[in-house]
Amino acid sequence: MEPTDVIMRGLAQVPLFAGLPAAALQDVIQHAISCRTEKDSFIFHQGDPAEYLHVLAEGSVKLFQVTEEGQQVIVRVAGAWQMFGGVALLDEDTYPVSAQAAEACQGLHWSSAVLRDLLQRYPLISTNAMRWMAEHVRETQDMFRHLATERVEQRLARILLRLMRQLGTPREGGVLIDFPLTRQDLAEMGGTTLFTASRILSQWEKNGVVKSGRERVTVSDPVGLAGIAEDSA
Amino acid sequence: MEPTDVIMRGLAQVPLFAGLPAAALQDVIQHAISCRTEKDSFIFHQGDPAEYLHVLAEGSVKLFQVTEEGQQVIVRVAGAWQMFGGVALLDEDTYPVSAQAAEACQGLHWSSAVLRDLLQRYPLISTNAMRWMAEHVRETQDMFRHLATERVEQRLARILLRLMRQLGTPREGGVLIDFPLTRQDLAEMGGTTLFTASRILSQWEKNGVVKSGRERVTVSDPVGLAGIAEDSA
DNA sequence: CGACGGGTTGACGGTTGTCAAACCTTGTGG
């Protein structure tokens, strides 16, 4: 299988390019820039002019904001064939978050200028972009609602369930979240602290809901975890 | 001044129609449906098929989600010449929030079908829509970050400052937030309870930062309030 | 008048943040 073929299959899964005919996808690929990023280095910083839209072929990325006091808040995680930096579709805008490679990454990106051209030639991309952004608003609002109304344990349960769906790979005895996920990361996604996150994971481990080690979490009992997420008691 | 004239001036302020030539605006107005809504009645419900995009000419609207337990979370408030229900720009989607008139409203709306036609004829609208959605994502992420990292008092301060900018009208001795705003509403915007919100407003009133009565809040000392919002201590 | 809706205040306790200390794993360099 040609590498271009792999890329085609991948890009076809990207919401922005969904439904494009093969010829158009070829065209899109022609204009892509390929790039590799080492673990822990930054792809872009919050506030930088939004020059490129990114799609990952391999690896994973953390998207976060930083508060005035330097505290991080992880807004999202992107894995293979997921898109980020969508603001680059607009002119003269800046990234609202920072993007840091959580693992070594291989990806594609397109410059703002190229995107403008693609948008003109394939109006479907424009529709797809709106749909993607709308979906994004919805997700962020849901996160806000959960943060506003639920307790830490429920929020962490939801986060693990989401990561499981997004980045999970089946293993004997559960689903591994294949992503370097520290307690600190979980805290920064859930609006809590390292210590509270650690305590909750310990308790879940006792109850057989998850198995967790250094930077890795395996969900042993997804149903049980869903129960915790919904628990109103 | 013709009423159409007022509407033109209003619509020109709506981000979705920004930059359109007068003729195009006329066209947009031609396709609008005018509508009046009584206080407290619903314009649409969360989960309804997104048929119409709305713009207010008068009045104000609360946009909120409801949790499984029936708790409300206010995501946004819209006033004159602000837009909501933007999901109607997409096909076959549903509203992610409910919209309820906080005051008697006069507004315009456009059906999904009409919008699709306008999008085709005026590509600028499509660009504007993306920009609007991107802005929306950014705001929601900021709200999330604040909720995740700040304490109730700071969050409420920020909310009042935002409402002040958005719906404030100068008065002797401060800026009145001209919107029926109960303590419960503030709680639902800030991810806290009626009681905590009430306590904090009482304290602020003692310190001369705000003046508040039944369903109304006046910010007497915006700088002081901004100080509270930023306060890291 | 009485009901109702919004607002205030107090008492209490639980969830969760803060900090200190120690443990364990991993990787590195002598």
Add this chain to the structure above:
DNA sequence: CCACAAGGTTTGACAACCGTCAACCCGTCG
């Protein structure tokens, strides 16, 4: 191959923030 450093993790003690509930006040409206 061992020693050490660095970073992730755990646990305990403690306190603060804030949610819960009850009681009451006040103004409005039918």
